[in-house]
Amino acid sequence: MRRLQAAIEGLDVGVLVNNAGVARPAMAYLHEADVEAWVRMVRVNLWALTEVTAAVLPGMVERGRGAVLNMGSASSEAIPSFPLNTIYAATKRYVSMFSRSLYVEYRSKGIDVQCQAPFFVATRLVPSAMLDSWLSPLVPTPDAYARAAVRWIGHGPLCTPAVSHQLLWCLAGVLLDAAHDWLRLREHLRLRALSQRARAARVSAADRGEKMTHAKK
Numbered sequence: 001m002r003r004l005q006a007a008i009e010g011l012d013v014g015v016l017v018n019n020a021g022v023a024r025p026a027m028a029y030l031h032e033a034d035v036e037a038w039v040r041m042v043r044v045n046l047w048a049l050t051e052v053t054a055a056v057l058p059g060m061v062e063r064g065r066g067a068v069l070n071m072g073s074a075s076s077e078a079i080p081s082f083p084l085n086t087i088y089a090a091t092k093r094y095v096s097m098f099s100r101s102l103y104v105e106y107r108s109k110g111i112d113v114q115c116q117a118p119f120f121v122a123t124r125l126v127p128s129a130m131l132d133s134w135l136s137p138l139v140p141t142p143d144a145y146a147r148a149a150v151r152w153i154g155h156g157p158l159c160t161p162a163v164s165h166q167l168l169w170c171l172a173g174v175l176l177d178a179a180h181d182w183l184r185l186r187e188h189l190r191l192r193a194l195s196q197r198a199r200a201a202r203v204s205a206a207d208r209g210e211k212m213t214h215a216k217k
């Protein structure tokens with residue numbers, strides 16, 4: 001915090017984008033990963049965002065203007081559960097409530113606080129199996145997402161900027177919660193099985209490579 005405060009001293013920070021986020025461990029039951037791994041996720045997704053916002057707000061209040069954009073996720077807003085990614089979705093729920101309340105607190109001071117809640121965007125955070133699925137036409141590139149995201153800054157406390165995500169959000173509203181829960185768990189168990197198979201294949205390829213090196217020696 002001290003380093004951050006020193007770095008921004010004297011700077012006119014007009015727009016803060018809290019984009020950093022961690023989604024791994026993904027497709028895992030809570031008891032399967034080290035608690036430290038979940039704590040790391042909470043530190044970045046929730047704690048760092050809080051600290052950076054708190055560091056930047058005093059300057060914005062002084063100047064009477066500014067915008068804070070927090071990256072949330074549709075996983076905590078548009079659907080009722082996100083099984084096997086529980087901590088991730090829970091941290092994103094914090095982000096939306098944090099943003100909504102700050103929006104109300106700081107609007108009269110000229111500062112817009114917004115949570116953007118996208119569905120999947122084609123970055124390294126998304127499992128590759130997801131990008132190959134029927135959903136792929138609805139997954140924007142990071143550039144396309146960023147263009148839409150910038151246009152939405154200042155338009156309310158919660159939004160999903162990409163048109164394909166707005167469509168998915170409407171579709172999600174039609175399904176019953178129990179149906180969502182069942183479909184999500186089934187899909188995430190499938191993705192989990194695919195990533196476990198890919199990991200096993202990588203390990204056995206590495207073993208084969210090691211054995212060949214030994215044989216050559």
Ligand SMILES: NC(=O)c1ccc[n+]([C@@H]2O[C@H](COP(=O)([O-])OP(=O)(O)OC[C@H]3O[C@@H](n4cnc5c(N)ncnc54)[C@H](OP(=O)(O)O)[C@@H]3O)[C@@H](O)[C@H]2O)c1
Binds near residue numbers: 023071120126
């Ligand atoms: N992609 C999606 O489908 C999707 C959907 C909903 C929400 N989101 C949210 O969108 C945001 C951006 O994610 P992305 O999709 O662009 O994922 P990404 O490609 O994995 O990028 C994550 C970013 O977070 C930074 N980061 C992670 N841990 C950090 C740490 N300890 N300190 C500083 N920086 C750290 C990474 O920095 P380095 O490059 O230095 O590692 C990287 O720039 C995240 O908040 C994510 O939760 C993404």
